[in-house]
Amino acid sequence: MAKQDIKRITALCRITCSLLLAVVVLTLSSCGRSKGNSGHSGTGGGAFDSTLVIAMLGDADYLNPVLGSTVTSGNIIGLIYPSLLQSEFDTETGLLNYMALEKKLRDVTAGQGKKTPKGAIARSWSMSPDHKTLTYILRSDAFWNDGKPVVSGDFKFSYQLYGNPVIASARQQYLAELVGADKGQVDFDKAIETPNDTTLVFRFYKPVPEHLALFHTSLTPLPAHQWKNVKPDEFRHSPLNLEPLGAGPYHLKSWKQQQEIVLEASRKSHLPKPGNIPVITFRVVPDYTVRLAQLQTGAVDVVENIKPEDFTALLKANKQIDVKTVGLRVYDYVGWSNIDQNEYRRSGQIKPHPLFGSARVRLALTQAIDREAIIDGYLKEYGVLCNTDVSPSLKWAYNDRIVAHSFDPAKASALLKAEGWQPGPDGILQKQGRKFSFVLYTNAGNARRNYASVIIQQNLRAIGIDCKLDVQESNVFFENLQQRKLDAWMAGWSIGLEIDPLDVWGSDLKKSRFNFTGYQNPRLDKLCELAKEKMEPTGARPYWLEYQEILHRDQPITFLYWMKETQGFSRRIEGEELNISGTFYNVDDWRLRPSANVAP
Numbered sequence: 277m278a279k280q281d282i283k284r285i286t287a288l289c290r291i292t293c294s295l296l297l298a299v300v301v302l303t304l305s306s307c308g309r310s311k312g313n314s315g316h317s318g319t320g321g322g323a324f325d326s327t328l329v330i331a332m333l334g335d336a337d338y339l340n341p342v343l344g345s346t347v348t349s350g351n352i353i354g355l356i357y358p359s360l361l362q363s364e365f366d367t368e369t370g371l372l373n374y375m376a377l378e379k380k381l382r383d384v385t386a387g388q389g390k391k392t393p394k395g396a397i398a399r400s401w402s403m404s405p406d407h408k409t410l411t412y413i414l415r416s417d418a419f420w421n422d423g424k425p426v427v428s429g430d431f432k433f434s435y436q437l438y439g440n441p442v443i444a445s446a447r448q449q450y451l452a453e454l455v456g457a458d459k460g461q462v463d464f465d466k467a468i469e470t471p472n473d474t475t476l477v478f479r480f481y482k483p484v485p486e487h488l489a490l491f492h493t494s495l496t497p498l499p500a501h502q503w504k505n506v507k508p509d510e511f512r513h514s515p516l517n518l519e520p521l522g523a524g525p526y527h528l529k530s531w532k533q534q535q536e537i538v539l540e541a542s543r544k545s546h547l548p549k550p551g552n553i554p555v556i557t558f559r560v561v562p563d564y565t566v567r568l569a570q571l572q573t574g575a576v577d578v579v580e581n582i583k584p585e586d587f588t589a590l591l592k593a594n595k596q597i598d599v600k601t602v603g604l605r606v607y608d609y610v611g612w613s614n615i616d617q618n619e620y621r622r623s624g625q626i627k628p629h630p631l632f633g634s635a636r637v638r639l640a641l642t643q644a645i646d647r648e649a650i651i652d653g654y655l656k657e658y659g660v661l662c663n664t665d666v667s668p669s670l671k672w673a674y675n676d677r678i679v680a681h682s683f684d685p686a687k688a689s690a691l692l693k694a695e696g697w698q699p700g701p702d703g704i705l706q707k708q709g710r711k712f713s714f715v716l717y718t719n720a721g722n723a724r725r726n727y728a729s730v731i732i733q734q735n736l737r738a739i740g741i742d743c744k745l746d747v748q749e750s751n752v753f754f755e756n757l758q759q760r761k762l763d764a765w766m767a768g769w770s771i772g773l774e775i776d777p778l779d780v781w782g783s784d785l786k787k788s789r790f791n792f793t794g795y796q797n798p799r800l801d802k803l804c805e806l807a808k809e810k811m812e813p814t815g816a817r818p819y820w821l822e823y824q825e826i827l828h829r830d831q832p833i834t835f836l837y838w839m840k841e842t843q844g845f846s847r848r849i850e851g852e853e854l855n856i857s858g859t860f861y862n863v864d865d866w867r868l869r870p871s872a873n874v875a876p
Contacts (some may be wrong), residue, residue: 325870326554328849331567331576333721334750335534335560339520341496342437342445343512345790346754347770351860352558353496355539356522358418358426358547360398360494364391365773365856370671371813372773374490376400377415381487391862394548395524397426399474401490407483407811410493412476417546420499420523427473433500436464442508446758446789449779450492453480453808485811491774499523525551525864534560534751551864552851562721562750568844571597577846580859583723584656584842596847602854603840604669607662608725608768610645610716610732610834612638615794617760620785626796629763631714638831639681640691645735646683650728651837658842662835664824665780667771669856672814675824681831689739697740705740713742718766719753725766728836732766757792765792773856775813775820778804781832795832 336349344353362375366385374381375393379400398412418426437443439451439462456463458481469477478493502521506514520528524547526539537558541551559576561567568586570576572594582590587599612632619627632638651659660668663678697705697712705712716732718725729745736743743764748756756762769780782788782804783796803823807816827835843859845852850867 358523428470428476434497604838640688644688658840673820
C-alpha cells in the first residue's frame with residue numbers, strides 16, 4: 277500500500293471522527309446536563325461526588341471467575357470476589373511478586389511495593405522441600421456478603437469447577453501440575469486437602485517452582501454454599517451468574533446487559549476494606565467517538581485507549597481531563613486458523629487449514645502487512661512493533677535478538693508462489709481451484725482495529741489476496757472466537773505477567789481453551805514444561821528465548837504491535853496508580869474530589 281494512500285486514509289478518518297465528535301459534543305452539551313444538576317445520569321444513580329463512571333467498549337461476558345474471559349469481566353470480578361494472594365509487578369526486574377498478609381515471595385525492589393497485602397485471604401504459605409506440596413494458612417475474618425465465612429473448602433470446591441470438562445473453563449491449564457493431571461484427570465481427593473477451615477493444601481505430581489505454584493493456586497474462588505447444588509451442565513446458564521456473591525471491596529448492585537454494570541461499596545468487607553468510592557458504574561459505550569465526547573463533557577470519568585491524535589484537542593477542550601500512559605502489556609494481532617476448524621468440530625480430526633495451514637503462507641501474510649504504517653498512522657510513538665507474546669517489559673525473558681519480519685511484498689509473493697498459489701484471471705491468487713479469499717473479522721467500536729484492518733485489506737489485495745472485512749458486536753465476536761468459528765480475525769491480548777502460555781499455545785486443544793488458532797508444536801509444549809522445572813524464573817530464560825524464536829518462525833498469528841495504553845481520566849479522581857498490572861490496579865483506593873457544582 278502506497279504511503280500517500282495511508283495518509284489519505286488517516287486524513288479521512290480524522291475528518292470523519294472530528295465531525296462525529298463535534299455533533300456528539302453538541303448533543304451532549306445540549307441535553308447531557310439539566311439545570312445545574314451535576315449528578316451523573318443513568319440508572320446507577322448517586323450524586324456526582326459519590327459515583328465513578330467508567331465507559332467501556334463492551335459488556336462483561338460473565339461475572340463468574342470460572343467462566344469470565346474478557347478484560348472487562350476480569351476488572352469487575354477483581355472488585356467483587358476475594359483473592360487468595362495479592363500480586364505486584366516489579367518494573368525494575370520484570371518479575372511478579374506475590375504477597376500474603378504475613379509473607380511475600382521476594383524482597384521488594386526500591387521504589388516498588390506500593391500495593392497492600394491486606395486484600396489477601398492467605399495469612400501465609402509454606403512450600404515443601406521437594407516442591408510438591410504448597411500449604412496455605414488462611415485468615416478467619418473474611419466473609420462472603422451473606423455473612424458466611426470464606427473457608428478453605430470454597431477453594432477446593434472452586435478448583436473442581438475449574439477442572440470440570442463439562443464446564444470447560446478457559447483456565448483448566450492452571451490445574452496441569454496437580455496430582456492426577458499427569459494421568460489425564462486431577463484426583464481432587466489427593467490434590468487438594470482442607471483439614472480445617474483455615475488450612476488449604478495443594479499437592480503436585482512433580483516439583484513445581486514456588487512462583488508458578490503460587491500463580492496456579494490463586495484462582496478466584498466461588499462460595500461453595502451458594503453453588504453446591506448447581507449441576508455442571510447447568511453451570512453456564514445458572515441464574516446465579518447474574519447474582520454474584522462476593523467478598524471483595526464492591527458488590528453488584530445492578531446489571532443491565534449491554535448497557536451498564538453498577539457496583540456498590542461493600543461496607544463490611546475486610547478485603548482489604550470497602551471501596552472508597554460508594555458507587556462505580558461501568559457503562560457500555562461501543563462507539564469510540566461517543567466515549568471520547570462523554571469524557572470531554574464530564575458524563576463519564578474514565579475512558580481507556582484514547583487515540584494519540586486526540587490528546588491535544590481533548591486536553592484543550594477540558595482542563596479537568598488528564599491522559600495517562602502505561603505499557604507494554606497489550607498487543608494486537610491478526611489470527612489465522614492453523615487448522616480446519618469445521619473439520620475439527622465435526623470429527624475431532626486435525627487437518628491443516630486450506631488457506632492458513634502452512635507456516636510459510638502465514639509468514640508471507642506477515643511480510644505482506646505494513647505494520648510500521650499502522651503504527652505511524654495511528655499509534656505513533658505509543659506503538660512498538662511486536663514479534664512474539666513475551667513483552668519487552670518482561671526484561672528477564674525478552675528475546676531482543678529477534679529481527680522483526682520486514683514489510684516485503686515481493687518476498688511474500690515468492691513464498692506464496694512456492695506454496696502453489698498462482699494469480700487467477702481476476703488477479704486473485706488461486707490453488708487447485710480455490711481462491712485465496714477470506715473474511716477478516718473484528719469487534720465493533722474499536723477505531724484502532726478498524727484503521728488497521730483497512731490497511732491490512734489493501735496490503736493483501738496488492739499481492740493478490742481477497743480479504744473482506746466484517747465487524748461484529750463485541751460479545752458475538754468473542755463468543756465466536758472462543759468457539760473457534762472464525763478463520764481469520766483481528767483481536768488483542770493483555771498478557772499474563774507470569775509467563776505461562778500453554779493455555780494459548782498448548783497442543784491439547786481441549787485444555788488450551790484460548791488456543792483459538794489450533795496451533796500445535798510439540799517442541800513449544802516441551803519448552804514450557806522445561807521452563808516450569810526451573811525453581812527460579814530467571815533460570816528458565818534460555819527456554820523462553822527459544823520459545824520466542826519458534827513463534828517468530830511459525831507465525832501462528834501475525835503479531836502487529838505492542839501498545840502503550842493511553843487512558844483518559846477526570847482530574848476529580850485522586851489516588852489512582854496506573855501500572856502494567858492494569859488501569860484499575862488500585863481502583864478500590866481511588867477517591868473523588870468534591871465537586872464545586874454539587875448543591876449542599
